[in-house]
Every structure is written in C-alpha cells, then in structure tokens.
Amino acid sequence: xxxxxxxxxxxxxxxxxxxxxxxxxxxxxxxxxxxxxxxxxxxxxxxxxxxxxxxxxxxxxxxxxxxxxxxxxxxxxxxxxxxxxxxxxxxxxxxxxxxxxxxxxxxxxxxx
Amino acid sequence: xxxxxxxxxxxxxxxxxxxxxxxxxxxxxxxxxxxxxxxxxxxxxxxxxxxxxxxxxxxxxxxxxxxxxxxxxxxxxxxxxxxxxxxxxxxxxxxxxx
Amino acid sequence: xxxxxxxxxxxxxxxxxxxxxxxxxxxxxxxxxxxxxxxxxxxxxxxxxxxxxxxxxxxxxxxxxxxxxxxxxxxxxxxxxxxxxxxxxxxxxxxxxxxxxxxxxxxxxxxxxxxxxxxxxxxxxxxxxxxxxxxxxxxxxxxxxxxxxxxxxxxxxxxxxxxxxxxxxxxxxxxxxxxxxxxxxxxxxxxxxxxxxxxxxxxxxxxxxxxxxxxxxxxxxxxxxxxxxxxxxxxxxxxxxxxxxxxxxxxxxxxxxxxxxxxxxxxxxxxxxxxxxxxxxxxxxxxxxxxxxxxxxxxxxxxxxxxxxxxxxxxxxxxxxxxxxxxxxxxxxxxxxxxxxxxxxxxxxxxxxxxxxxxxxxxxxxxxxxxxxxxxxxxxxxxxxxxxxxxxxxxxxxxxxxxxxxxxxxxxxxxxxxxxxxxxxxxxxxxxxxxxxxxxxxxxxxxxxxxxxxxxxxxxxxxxxxxxxxxxxxxxxxxxxxxxxxxxxxxxxxxxxxxxxxxxxxxxxxxxxxxxxxxxxxx
Numbered sequence: 235x236x237x238x239x240x241x242x243x244x245x246x247x248x249x250x251x252x253x254x255x256x257x258x259x260x261x262x263x264x265x266x267x268x269x270x271x272x273x274x275x276x277x278x279x280x281x282x283x284x285x286x287x288x289x290x291x292x293x294x295x296x297x298x299x300x301x302x303x304x305x306x307x308x309x310x311x312x313x314x315x316x317x318x319x320x321x322x323x324x325x326x327x328x329x330x331x332x333x334x335x336x337x338x339x340x341x342x343x344x345x346x
Numbered sequence: 347x348x349x350x351x352x353x354x355x356x357x358x359x360x361x362x363x364x365x366x367x368x369x370x371x372x373x374x375x376x377x378x379x380x381x382x383x384x385x386x387x388x389x390x391x392x393x394x395x396x397x398x399x400x401x402x403x404x405x406x407x408x409x410x411x412x413x414x415x416x417x418x419x420x421x422x423x424x425x426x427x428x429x430x431x432x433x434x435x436x437x438x439x440x441x442x443x444x
Numbered sequence: 445x446x447x448x449x450x451x452x453x454x455x456x457x458x459x460x461x462x463x464x465x466x467x468x469x470x471x472x473x474x475x476x477x478x479x480x481x482x483x484x485x486x487x488x489x490x491x492x493x494x495x496x497x498x499x500x501x502x503x504x505x506x507x508x509x510x511x512x513x514x515x516x517x518x519x520x521x522x523x524x525x526x527x528x529x530x531x532x533x534x535x536x537x538x539x540x541x542x543x544x545x546x547x548x549x550x551x552x553x554x555x556x557x558x559x560x561x562x563x564x565x566x567x568x569x570x571x572x573x574x575x576x577x578x579x580x581x582x583x584x585x586x587x588x589x590x591x592x593x594x595x596x597x598x599x600x601x602x603x604x605x606x607x608x609x610x611x612x613x614x615x616x617x618x619x620x621x622x623x624x625x626x627x628x629x630x631x632x633x634x635x636x637x638x639x640x641x642x643x644x645x646x647x648x649x650x651x652x653x654x655x656x657x658x659x660x661x662x663x664x665x666x667x668x669x670x671x672x673x674x675x676x677x678x679x680x681x682x683x684x685x686x687x688x689x690x691x692x693x694x695x696x697x698x699x700x701x702x703x704x705x706x707x708x709x710x711x712x713x714x715x716x717x718x719x720x721x722x723x724x725x726x727x728x729x730x731x732x733x734x735x736x737x738x739x740x741x742x743x744x745x746x747x748x749x750x751x752x753x754x755x756x757x758x759x760x761x762x763x764x765x766x767x768x769x770x771x772x773x774x775x776x777x778x779x780x781x782x783x784x785x786x787x788x789x790x791x792x793x794x795x796x797x798x799x800x801x802x803x804x805x806x807x808x809x810x811x812x813x814x815x816x817x818x819x820x821x822x823x824x825x826x827x828x829x830x831x832x833x834x835x836x837x838x839x840x841x842x843x844x845x846x847x848x849x850x851x852x853x854x855x856x857x858x859x860x861x862x863x864x865x866x867x868x869x870x871x872x873x874x875x876x877x878x879x880x881x882x883x884x885x886x887x888x889x890x891x892x893x894x895x896x897x898x899x900x901x902x903x904x905x906x907x908x909x910x911x912x913x914x915x916x917x918x919x920x921x922x923x924x925x926x927x928x929x930x931x932x933x934x935x936x937x938x939x940x941x942x943x944x945x946x947x948x949x950x951x952x953x954x955x956x957x958x959x960x961x962x963x964x965x966x967x
Contacts (some may be wrong), residue, residue: 238781239781240741242781263854301735301736301737303736303737303738303768304737304777304779304782307737307772307782308779308781308782308785309790310634310635310638311635311782311785312785313631313634314631314632314634314635314789315631315785317627317630317631318627318628319682320632321627321631347471350792362452365753374654374655377655377656378653378654378657378658378659379658380878381655381656381659382468382656382659384659385627385659389585390677390760391521391656391660391674392658392674392678392760392762392763393760393761393762393763394659395655395656395659395660395674395678396678396762396763396765396766397762398655398659399645399648399652399655399766400645400648400766400769402593402651402652402655402964403644403645403651404641406588407588407591407592410588410592411592411595411596420734421913430750441658442659
C-alpha cells in the first residue's frame with residue numbers, strides 16, 4: 235500500500251527532525267554544529283518543546299497509516315532509526331544540522 | 347596466591363548463582379500465589395493463571411534488581427528467602443482453610 | 445574477582461550473541477527456507493484458488509497415510525507457497541511431511557534439509573539442546589540477564605543521556621567502539637526491552653511449569669493434570685480419546701465453509717484431523733492472523749462422522765494479551781517494513797553485544813597487561829569464537845545445503861544431519877583458529893584472528909551466493925527481474941554481509957600497526 239509507506243516515511247522524517255532538535259538542545263552538540271556558539275536555557279527549552287511536538291506528530295503519522303498496535307510498534311522502531319541517523323549525521327556532517335535551527339549571527343560568539 | 351584469592355571469588359560466585367536461583371524460586375512461588383488470588387478475585391482459572399504467568403517475569407526482574415542492589419548480601423538472602431517462604435506457604439494455608 | 449566478572453560477562457555475551465544472531469535470521473526464516481529448498485521457490489497469493497480439500501487433498505492423504513492417527517493439512521500461504529501434508533502422531537515425535545505444488549498438486553522434490561525454520565529458529569529459542577530443556581533454560585537465563593542489564597544500564601547511566609547522540613567514529617577505535625555500543629544500545633532500547641521480555645513470556649510453560657498447580661487444585665484432586673487442564677481452558681488445546689470404533693470421515697470443505705462464516709472467507713489455513721478413521725475423531729481448524737499483531741489461537745472443532753460443530757474455542761481477553769505479546773515477538777503478521785526493521789534491529793542488537801564484548805575484553809586487557817596475557821588471550825579467543833564463529837557456522841550451513849549431493853543418506857547419516865554437522869564443525873574450526881592465533885602471539889594475535897575470520901566470512905558469503913547460482917540457476921539478476929523476493933533478498937543480504945566483513949577486516953588491518961605503536965609507548 236503506497237499510502238502506508240508514505241505515512242511511514244513522513245513519520246520517520248518528523249522523528250529525525252525531532253531528534254535533531256533534541257541533539258541541538260545539548261550544549262556540546264550545539265557547539266559542535268554552530269562552531270563554538272553557546273547554548274542558552276530558553277533556546278534549550280524551545281528546542282525540547284519543538285522536539286516533543288515533532289515526535290508526537292510522528293506518532294500521529296504512523297497511526298494514520300496502520301492499525302494502532304502496528305503503528306505504535308513501527309513508531310518505536312522508527313525512533314531508533316531516527317536516533318541512528320542523527321548520531322551518524324553529527325559524526326560525519328554535523329554542519330548539515332545547522333540549518334535546522336540557525337543560531338543568531340553575532341550575539342553568542344562573544345563568550346568563546 | 348593466598349587462600350583468600352580462591353575463597354573470595356568462590357564466595358561471590360556462590361552468592362550470585364545462589365541469589366539468582368532464590369529469586370527465581372521466589373518468583374515461581376509468587377506466580378502460584380498470584381494465580382490463586384486472581385481466581386478468588388473472580389477471574390476464570392485460565393485467565394488467572396495466564397495473568398500470573400505474565401507477571402512472573404516482571405516479579406523475577408524486580409527481585410533480581412532489588413536483591414543485587416542490597417548493601418549487605420545477607421539482607422538480600424534473608425528477605426528473598428522470607429518472601430519465598432511466605433509465597434510458598436500462603437496458598438497451602440489458604441487452601442487448607444477453604 | 446574482576447576475572448570472574450569478566451569471564452561471566454564474556455560467556456553470557458557469547459550466548460546472547462548467538463541468540464540474537466539466530467533470532468534475527470529467524471525473522472526471515474521462511475524466506476531463507478526458499479533459498480535453501482529450491483523446489484519450494486513458488487508463488488502464491490490470496491487471489492489464487494486454493495486446492496479442494498475433498499477432491500484433491502483427501503485422495504493424497506488416503507494414498508499416503510490411510511492409517512495414520514493424525515493428518516495435518518497446511519494450505520498454501522504467501523510465505524509458504526505450497527501445500528504441506530503431515531502424517532504422524534501428536535504423541536511421538538516421528539512424523540513425515542510431504543510438500544505439494546499449490547496448484548498442480550504434484551509432489552515437490554524432498555528438500556532434505558531442516559532449513560532456517562527447522563534449525564536456525566529452534567537454535568534461537570533452545571539451542572537445539574532439548575534434553576530436559578537445558579538449551580531453553582540457558583537461553584532464558586541469557587534473556588533474563590539481558591533484561592537486568594538493560595534496566596540497570598539505563599538507571600546507572602542516566603547521565604549518559606547527555607551523550608545520547610555522540611558517535612565519535614573518527615577517534616581511537618576503542619572510544620568509537622564504546623560510542624557505537626552506547627548509541628546503538630540506546631536507539632534500540634525499546635525494541636530490545638520488548639523483544640527480550642516477550643521472548644521470555646512466550647515460553648512460560650518451560651520456565652514456570654507449576655504455575656497452574658494451586659489454581660487448578662480441584663482438577664488435580666480429581667486426577668487431571670493441572671497443566672493439561674490449564675492448556676485446555678486457556679489455549680483450547682484438548683485431546684479427545686479415540687472410540688476405537690471405525691467411522692467414515694465427512695467432507696471437509698463444508699467444515700471450512702462453516703468456520704469461514706464466522707472468520708471470513710479464505711481465513712482457514714490449517715486443518716488437523718485427529719483419528720481420521722475413528723468414530724470419535726475430530727477435525728480442528730485454525731485461521732490466519734495476517735493483519736493483527738495478536739497471534740490468533742481460536743479454533744473450530746468438528747466431529748469426524750457427522751461433520752457438525754463440536755466446539756468453538758475463543759481465547760479470552762487475558763489470553764489474547766499473551767497472544768499479543770507473543771505476536772510481538774514472532775512477527776508472523778503481514779508488514780514488510782516492520783519485518784525489515786525487526787531484522788535490522790536484531791542485527792543491531794548483535795552489534796551492541798559484539799561491541800560490548802570487544803570493549804569489555806579491551807578494558808580488561810589494559811588492567812591485566814602486567815599480570816600475564818593468558819587469561820586475556822583466552823577471553824579474546826572466546827569472543828572471536830562467539831561472534832565470528834557462529835556467523836561462519838551459519839555460512840557453512842548454507843554452503844553445505846547447496847553443495848551436498850541431493851541424496852537421502854550421506855556418509856551413513858541423513859543429509860539434513862550432515863548440514864547441521866557442518867554448522868558445528870566450522871564453529872569448532874573457527875574456535876580452534878582463534879585459540880591458535882592468540883596463543884601464537886599473545887599481544888596481537890587476537891587482532892589477526894578477528895581480521896582473518898572477517899575475511900573468511902566475506903569469502904564464504906560470496907561463495908554462498910555463487911553456490912545458489914551454480915546449483916539452481918536463480919542468480920541475483922534473474923531473481924530480481926522475476927521478483928523472487930526471498931531468494932534475491934537472501935543473496936543481497938549475503939553480499940551486504942560480505943561487504944561489511946571486508947570493511948571490518950580492512951579497519952582491523954590498519955589497527956595492527958596502531959596497536960604496536962601503543963604497546964611500544966606503554967612498555
């Protein structure tokens with residue numbers, strides 16, 4: 235069924251975005267992606283809320299494409315895949331994540 | 347190579363294996379007891395036993411984690427041993443009365 | 445003290461790896477079966493007309509097993525595209541099975557192999573050590589240990605969640621091994637928890653055999669076994685006694701039609717005729733459960749002679765909770781994406797365990813460097829034998845399946861038995877190679893052993909693909925073009941395995957001079 239496949243793919247993309255934001259919320263990864271910029275508490279909160287929203291939407295997408303039990307199971311597996319994708323991106327092409335939540339240009343670079 | 351170097355690992359090995367066995371025994375007794383209680387609470391015999399069986403592995407997990415996190419080894423043995431006795435004896439007592 | 449801890453960890457790790465490896469393969473056991481049993485590379489889908497039970501199948505049974513105490517008919521399904529007829533007793537383990545083409549009903553050539561579903565899957569849950577369920581107990585202990593590790597690991601390493609996404613692959617091998625272990629471990633945590641717990645719960649009958657004793661006390665007092673009573677009530681497993689009077693078996697199709705009135709058309713897939721020629725015999729019908737996670741154990745029972753419904757078993761909600769948990773583990777329902785994710789998740793678990801073993805022995809090596817290398821070397825040998833060894837053994841099993849001549853008996857043993865011996869033989873050889881390597885060079889022998897066995901894995905995997913081509917003609921391009929999923933998938937996975945093994949061997953080759961430099965620096 236092409237429909238279910240599309241929903242699953244969308245669920246995966248939303249999960250990847252959610253985990254990417256979760257990763258960016260962590261100070262060491264924010265520094266890694268934005269070349270030395272500092273993390274702030276308010277931005278951390280914003281990233282985490284955004285991440286929760288994305289993960290929630292991801293679950294809804296899954297549920298749209300399958301029976302509930304299979305959808306939840308699929309979602310749990312997709313979360314695992316998304317985690318690995320984000321971890322690998324951080325390891326090899328960390329800069330790609332910069333666009334997902336741009337840092338404000340001048341203000342933060344003063345601390346380092 | 348002191349005697350201590352042999353006894354200490356042997357004692358630890360015995361403790362680990364023994365406590366695992368005791369925890370398993372305790373969980374098995376709890377399964378039997380849970381089934382009986384569930385049946386008396388109104389479930390059918392089959393459902394009661396099935397429920398107890400599914401819980402059994404959770405019991406075992408909790409008992410193992412709890413048993414191996416005690417500060418003193420002795421406490422783990424005493425408490426798990428006591429629990430086993432209680433769980434083993436209660437059904438016999440209850441059925442003796444009923 | 446620490447040594448004991450280390451040895452226990454490695455032994456448990458090796459056992460867990462074998463369970464996860466064979467478990468991952470079992471997700472696609474029916475597909476691997478197609479690869480191993482070329483005569484069954486057929487096609488079946490729901491739109492096709494299934495063979496008539498009375499007109500086509502009944503005569504086959506009468507011909508082959510007129511006096512058997514049990515007939516089992518398994519109708520063709522998508523993943524098992526052939527008719528299966530089994531005749532034998534429910535009591536004795538000896539029963540024979542014949543496969544037939546799903547449309548022409550021609551007998552298929554005997555596979556002469558146990559295949560993945562007959563060897564790899566049983567190995568997964570009981571190590572094929574059936575005596576007193578010893579194998580199942582070992583697997584259960586490993587599973588319970590895994591659960592404890594997962595839960596306590598999360599609690600102990602709470603702070604690790606700040607390093608959730610850290611994969612320092614460019615750094616030193618030891619650091620990156622740990623990172624891989626951590627990230628893969630965390631990513632797959634929900635999956636591993638579900639799989640491990642559900643795997644244990646599925647096998648309750650082995651691990652808590654006396655559970656029904658107290659609740660079924662009344663039955664026990666009147667002479668019935670508690671276990672039998674429980675299985676009958678909860679799972680619908682009843683055994684009815686034969687009348688020892690002859691009886692004529694009524695037509696089977698009307699029975700199927702009747703059951704499908706309740707279950708839906710085309711849902712019956714299994715019929716078991718107990719005591720076919722007996723007046724008190726009965727026919728049991730089971731249905732498929734492709735579209736639900738819950739494994740369906742409902743059944744209809746019909747009387748032999750009258751063809752009337754004797755009983756209908758419907759699992760209760762509580763029992764269906766167990767069936768849901770079991771279904772989660774078995775993944776026999778239709779969902780290609782989930783099946784692939786399970787497969788990859790299981791292999792991911794293998795990676796977690798293997799990297800864990802590697803890191804565990806590496807850390808021990810650093811501690812015991814000054815106290816002599818023998819213990820450390822043997823631990824390394826055990827790890828290598830546990831990880832590479834079982835993979836090589838599996839490849840030997842596949843290769844033997846293709847290369848052994850198609851004769852019922854070989855060297856005085858059944859052909860299927862010889863395939864299994866090949867599995868264990870290569871495992872033994874790999875273990876011996878590992879021991880030899882670490883003894884020969886106690887400092888760096890383990891690296892050579894890992895590298896050489898990875899290369900061997902790559903070589904055997906490619907040979908297996910070639911073997912399939914040469915012995916069946918269904919080479920990869922042909923199977924891809926004809927849409928033969930199972931065979932193409934198996935070949936592709938073998939090639940992927942070869943590529944990964946070569947990559948690993950390459951990385952290990954570059955590691956040897958690094959290790960030598962580090963050794964010199966520490967000396």
